[in-house]
Amino acid sequence: MFLRIFVFAALIAIVYFGIRRIANDWRARFRDLDKETHERDLKERARPDVIDLKKDDDGVFRPGSGDDKGQGPRR
Structure with missing residues (x-):
């Protein structure tokens, strides 16, 4: 009886820690991908x-006023 309880407890522990490790590995992988994407976006945004594009009052995206980078059309 004691052996059966021990085996079930061991199996439950193995499954629990296995699922936990898989979840942590996936979380770390997605965190790395998000970091790479963020760095790539920052590099692309810095290009001249x-x-x-800024959302105008009528809901249409138009080039910004150029105040922040000195770019865009003047009105």
Whole structure:
């Protein structure tokens, strides 16, 4: 009887820690991907040929006023 309880407890512990390790590995992988994507986006945003679009009052995205980078059309 004691052996059966011990075996079930051991199996439950193995499954629990296995699932926990898999979840942590996936979380770390997605965190790394998010970091790489963020760094790539920052590099692309810093390029001089990239225009920032601002949402206008009517809901249409238009080039910004150019105050922050000195780019965009003047009105």
